[in-house]
Amino acid sequence: xxxxxxxxxxxxxxxxxxxxxxxxxxxxxxxxxxxxxxxxxxxxxxxxxxxxxxxxxxxxxxxxxxxxxxxxxxxxxxxxxxxxxxxxxxxxxxxxxxxxxxxxxxxxxxxxxxxxxxxxxxxxxxxxxxxxxxxxxxxxxxxxxxxxxxxxxxxxxxxxxxxxxxxxxxxxxxxxxxxxxxxx
Numbered sequence: 001x002x003x004x005x006x007x008x009x010x011x012x013x014x015x016x017x018x019x020x021x022x023x024x025x026x027x028x029x030x031x032x033x034x035x036x037x038x039x040x041x042x043x044x045x046x047x048x049x050x051x052x053x054x055x056x057x058x059x060x061x062x063x064x065x066x067x068x069x070x071x072x073x074x075x076x077x078x079x080x081x082x083x084x085x086x087x088x089x090x091x092x093x094x095x096x097x098x099x100x101x102x103x104x105x106x107x108x109x110x111x112x113x114x115x116x117x118x119x120x121x122x123x124x125x126x127x128x129x130x131x132x133x134x135x136x137x138x139x140x141x142x143x144x145x146x147x148x149x150x151x152x153x154x155x156x157x158x159x160x161x162x163x164x165x166x167x168x169x170x171x172x173x174x175x176x177x178x179x180x181x182x183x184x
Contacts, residue, residue, distance in 0.1 A: 003163070004138060004151040013133040013149055014171035018114040020060065021089070021104070021127070022161065024071040024078055026120035027137055028053060030157030033073075047077040053161035057085045059178035060165050070100055072123060098126040118164055120144055120156055135164040 007013075024047070025031050034046040057067055068089030069082055075092065082090045089108065094100035104110065117124065117131035120140040128134035128147045136148035137160030145151045152163040169175040176183075 003167075004153055005145065005148065006151075007149040010133065010149045010167075011171045014116070014168045016114055016132045017065065017116045017168050017172070019066045019068065019110055020116045020118065020165065020168070021068045021070055021101070021131075022118040023120060023124050024069055024075075025073060026139060026156040027118050028069075028081070028157065028161060030155065031120075031139065045073075045075045045077060047075060047081075048157060049077075049081050050157050050159055050162070052159050053157075053165075054081075054085050056162040056165035057087065059169060059175075061086055063169065063172075063174040063178045065168070065174075068104065070094060070097055070104065070127070072097065097123050101127045101130075116164070116168060118161060133168070135160075137161075 022028055028049055029047045035043040036046060038044050060067060067087045069078060069087055070091045071078060072094055073092065078092055089104055091100050091104060112130045113132050115131040116133040116135060117127040118135040119128050120137055121144060124144060125147055134148045135150045136144045137152050137156040139155035150164065150167065152160040154160045154163055169178055
């Protein structure tokens with residue numbers, strides 16, 4: 001699988017991953033936010049998610065990996081998408097992501113050494129520097145790309161999560177198990 005960038009030890013790092021933690025805007029979505037007036041002096045927020053990313057998340061769950069969301073915004077769209085995909089940890093409204101990351105690690109007895117973090121902007125850098133595998137989508141800012149072990153060919157909201165998860169599952173020799181029911 002081609003990547004814009006892949007560090008020499010990325011596959012070894014991917015083999016250790018048990019938990020994937022993702023940002024939302026710019027990672028699971030293309031970063032656009034639709035604000036739709038509700039007619040009561042407020043707005044509803046809408047986001048667009050990529051189906052192939054969702055399929056890859058369900059494949060990861062099928063072979064025993066776990067997923068979570070860590071995002072600065074609060075959105076019903078994220079709540080619904082996470083529920084739909086069975087994402088086990090959903091932290092929204094985090095204004096200090098590293099603090100929330102620490103909380104997640106402590107509450108769920110996780111370690112940096114088994115985590116993959118997928119992020120696209122400055123606020124994601126502290127977690128990316130600590131995670132066993134750091135992934136940036138093609139649309140990430142340059143400093144995030146420099147911190148990543150993998151930079152995907154596809155941008156956020158357009159298959160970047162799928163690329164990352166497929167790489168992890170193939171590195172762990174779990175891809176065939178994940179897709180076995182579809183093979184003829």
